[in-house]
Amino acid sequence: MKLYDYLPSGNSYKVRLLLSYLGLSYEHVLLDIHKGETQTEDYKFKNPVGQIPLLELADGRRVAESNAILFFLAKDTPYWPATHFEQTKALQWMFFEQYKHEPSIAVARFIRMYAMDTRVGELQSLMPRGEAALGVMEAHLATNFYFASTGPSVADISLYAYTHVAGDGGFELSDYPNIMAWLDRMSDHPRHIRITDTPML
Amino acid sequence: MKLYDYLPSGNSYKVRLLLSYLGLSYEHVLLDIHKGETQTEDYKFKNPVGQIPLLELADGRRVAESNAILFFLAKDTPYWPATHFEQTKALQWMFFEQYKHEPSIAVARFIRMYAMDTRVGELQSLMPRGEAALGVMEAHLATNFYFASTGPSVADISLYAYTHVAGDGGFELSDYPNIMAWLDRMSDHPRHIRITDTPML
Numbered sequence: 001m002k003l004y005d006y007l008p009s010g011n012s013y014k015v016r017l018l019l020s021y022l023g024l025s026y027e028h029v030l031l032d033i034h035k036g037e038t039q040t041e042d043y044k045f046k047n048p049v050g051q052i053p054l055l056e057l058a059d060g061r062r063v064a065e066s067n068a069i070l071f072f073l074a075k076d077t078p079y080w081p082a083t084h085f086e087q088t089k090a091l092q093w094m095f096f097e098q099y100k101h102e103p104s105i106a107v108a109r110f111i112r113m114y115a116m117d118t119r120v121g122e123l124q125s126l127m128p129r130g131e132a133a134l135g136v137m138e139a140h141l142a143t144n145f146y147f148a149s150t151g152p153s154v155a156d157i158s159l160y161a162y163t164h165v166a167g168d169g170g171f172e173l174s175d176y177p178n179i180m181a182w183l184d185r186m187s188d189h190p191r192h193i194r195i196t197d198t199p200m201l
Numbered sequence: 202m203k204l205y206d207y208l209p210s211g212n213s214y215k216v217r218l219l220l221s222y223l224g225l226s227y228e229h230v231l232l233d234i235h236k237g238e239t240q241t242e243d244y245k246f247k248n249p250v251g252q253i254p255l256l257e258l259a260d261g262r263r264v265a266e267s268n269a270i271l272f273f274l275a276k277d278t279p280y281w282p283a284t285h286f287e288q289t290k291a292l293q294w295m296f297f298e299q300y301k302h303e304p305s306i307a308v309a310r311f312i313r314m315y316a317m318d319t320r321v322g323e324l325q326s327l328m329p330r331g332e333a334a335l336g337v338m339e340a341h342l343a344t345n346f347y348f349a350s351t352g353p354s355v356a357d358i359s360l361y362a363y364t365h366v367a368g369d370g371g372f373e374l375s376d377y378p379n380i381m382a383w384l385d386r387m388s389d390h391p392r393h394i395r396i397t398d399t400p401m402l
Contacts, residue, residue, distance in 0.1 A: 048337045049297065061286065065300075068293035075285055084276055085262065091292075092269035096250065099266075099299050136249045 001026040004046070004054040006033050007196040008113070010106055010161035011066040012053040017157050018073050020193045034114075066161075067094040070154040079157065081149040090148035093155035096136070097162075104129035106162045108169030123170070130169065134176055137163070141178035145185065152186060160186045165195060202227040205247070205255040207234050208397040209314070211307055211362035212267040213254040218358050219274050221394045235315075267362075268295040271355040280358065282350040291349035294356035297337070298363075305330035307363045309370030324371070331370065335377055338364070342379035346386065353387060361387045366396060 003019070003026050005012045019026055031037040031052055038050050047054045047064045055063045055072070063069050071091075074080035081087050108126040111119045137159065140147065147155040164183050166173055173180055186192070204220070204227050206213045220227055232238040232253055239251050248255045248265045256264045256273070264270050272292075275281035282288050309327040312320045338360065341348065348356040365384050367374055374381055387393070 048340055049301065063289055063293060065293045065296040067296050068289055071292050072285070072289040084273070088264055088269055088273040091272050092264060092266045095266035095268050095296075095299055098296055099304075100250065103300075103304070139249055 001058060002029055002056040003027070004029045004031055004038075004043075004052050004056070006031055006038075006052045009033075009052060010109075010165065010195065011051075011102070013195045014066045014157050014161045015053045015055065015069050015073070017160070017193060018070055018079060018154070021079065021157075021189065021191045022073065022077060023191065024073070067098060067154070067158055070094070070157060074154050078151060079154050081153050086149045086153075090153050090155040093147045094158045096133075097155075097158045100129070100136075101133040101159065102162055104133060105166050105169050105171065108171070109162070109165060110169075112170055113168055127170065130166070130171055134163070134166065134171065134173075134179060138176045138178050141182050145182070152189070156182075156186060161195070202259060203230055203257040204228070205230045205232055205239075205244075205253050205257070207232055207239075207253045210234075210253060211310075211366065211396065212252075212303070214396045215267045215358050215362045216254045216256065216270050216274070218361070218394060219271055219280060219355070222280065222358075222390065222392045223274065223278060224392065225274070268299060268355070268359055271295070271358060275355050279352060280355050282354050287350045287354070291354050291356040294348045295359045297334075298356075298359045301330070301337075302334040302360065303363055305334060306367050306370050306372065309372070310363070310366060311370075313371055314369055328371065331367070331372055335364070335367065335372065335374075335380060339377045339379050342383050346383070353390070357383075357387060362396070 001024070003012070003015060005016070005028055007030065031043070033052065037043065038052055044050050046056070046062055049064060051064065053066055053069060055069045063072050071080070081090055104126045108123055108130055110116070111123060146152050147159060160183070163179060164187075202225070204213070204216060206217070206229055208231065232244070234253065238244065239253055245251050247257070247263060250265060252265065254267055254270060256270045264273050272281070282291055305327045309324055309331055311317070312324060347353050348360060361384070364380060365388075
């Protein structure tokens with residue numbers, strides 16, 4: 001199993017985190033998105049969308065989209081909930097993550113981490129949208145330990161990735177005590193790994 | 202079963218289309234997003250994200266996010282693929298739909314349909330992003346009749362919703378012959394319904 005990856009990416013980190021929880025080994029292919037390494041003809045043959053992460057199986061089949069990779073890997077493990085309704089809720093939160101959370105929080109982080117002067121103007125709309133997403137999570141966590149089920153699932157792994165580094169995007173996580181407590185529960189997992197301390201390859 | 206809905210919404214249409222395929226009846230609650238009817242305290246109690254569609258079950262449980270609702274309804278039907286790999290591919294395309302396709306094609310359609318003069322500037326970046334998404338679909342359909350499986354699945358229903366009205370957003374579908382042929386295959390379904398001929402409530 002081969003994971004095409006870029007270390008600072010939260011989308012890729014989701015996959016690395018689940019692979020660690022499951023104790024699965026894999027070959028790591030690091031690509032630098034800033035050098036166009038996901039936009040080459042060779043790579044776009046593998047993933048026409050030109051993004052990481054991409055999981056390539058031993059038989060050559062490939063899966064793109066971080067949350068679809070989580071679904072693929074979590075089958076028959078505790079991280080894919082047992083009931084159909086909880087499975088639906090896990091997906092509901094994962095679609096929320098890709099539609100409301102990642103496009104605001106991850107993009108604000110990207111603009112600030114790489115000091116992209118030409119895109120600083122976007123922060124004016126990104127910040128309130130990110131705060132709104134964090135507000136929805138905070139309210140849910142007021143009465144739930146996790147997002148879709150009684151234990152951590154693919155939904156929690158998905159949301160953890162960019163939430164725990166939201167500070168890089170200028171969000172003040174201490175304003176969200178329920179989120180802070182959930183982040184602690186997540187990082188207490190015995191097989192937890194960190195996103196990386198090395199933002200640049 | 203109750204569907205909170207706004208007729209011109211492609212996200213809601215996905216759900217109506219699958220409900221029609223399955224021959225399921227439901228109560229229809231129409232909300233006008235332009236009058237703030239999804240932003241009231243009552244509605245945000247039901248769906249904290251303040252969006253349609255929202256499915257409410259007879260026992261009061263609720264599911265938000267159009268693609269999660271499709272997953273919920275498609276269980277044990279031909280529209281949820283049989284194998285785990287095909288299920289993964291269906292979700293891969295549905296995450297593509299919410300991350301790459303809907304945020305460009307549906308937003309361009311929204312800006313043009315409602316002649317939102319203050320947002321016309323966004324079209325400059327939305328149009329090439331929408332063309333890129335259509336290009337990825339066109340290439341896939343060069344060698345496949347459907348997206349995730351040998352027959353139509355939730356992935357096709359999801360992508361059909363905003364693709365078939367991409368013309369409203371200024372996209373020229375006749376540039377994409379494989380997409381045109383797939384749209385015809387989809388609308389040939391014996392239980393096909395149209396999004397609506399009435400764009401305003």
